[in-house]
Amino acid sequence: MRRAACPGSFDPVTNGHLDVIARVSGLFDEVTVVVGINKSKDRLFSVDERLQMLTEATASYPNVRVDTFQGLLVDYCRANQIAVIVKGLRAVTDFDYELQMAQMNAGLAGIETMFMATNNMYSFLSSSLVKEVAMYGGDVSGLVPALVLDRLTAKLGRN
Ligand code: PNS
Numbered sequence: 001m002r003r004a005a006c007p008g009s010f011d012p013v014t015n016g017h018l019d020v021i022a023r024v025s026g027l028f029d030e031v032t033v034v035v036g037i038n039k040s041k042d043r044l045f046s047v048d049e050r051l052q053m054l055t056e057a058t059a060s061y062p063n064v065r066v067d068t069f070q071g072l073l074v075d076y077c078r079a080n081q082i083a084v085i086v087k088g089l090r091a092v093t094d095f096d097y098e099l100q101m102a103q104m105n106a107g108l109a110g111i112e113t114m115f116m117a118t119n120n121m122y123s124f125l126s127s128s129l130v131k132e133v134a135m136y137g138g139d140v141s142g143l144v145p146a147l148v149l150d151r152l153t154a155k156l157g158r159n
Helices: 015-025 047-057 073-079 092-109 127-135 146-155
Strands: 003-008 030-036 064-069 084-089 112-117
Touching (some): 003 073, 015 084, 047 146, 073 092, 127 146
Parallel strands (some): 003 030, 003 084, 030 064
């Protein structure tokens, strides 16, 4: 079985993430969207909330499952027989860091990384920008699924 992992923080999942996940699901037998747990980083949404939003947002893809991981991503991949990590690349600014991680992960465990070009509709989009715009009352309705928008609005006390 060809398995891939789509890792990230997903705080929260955006339409850009979902576009990549949908396209990866067409290329692999099973895709695991994995939420990295990094206790040292401040997050708007808890791990459970992020997991729940991802589960609902990917429910229409039968070969996509959602999970969490802590520690090294390559350890998670090895434990779950996942040979490939797929990351979306928005612009050349993403590339340096992503290449370093890809090479480190290949060196650590022989896990391959493949980069998927982000749809140009979403090349400017990030979870951080969505949160900032929403925090200041901007319209992010076209950037995240409705189920995320509802939670974002509730979380930021704007409903
Ligand atoms: O959405 P993000 O914040 O870009 O996701 C980053 C993430 C979670 C994919 C990355 O930080 C990661 O893989 N963390 C796990 C720790 C690890 O394996 N570090 C070594 C990478 S070479």
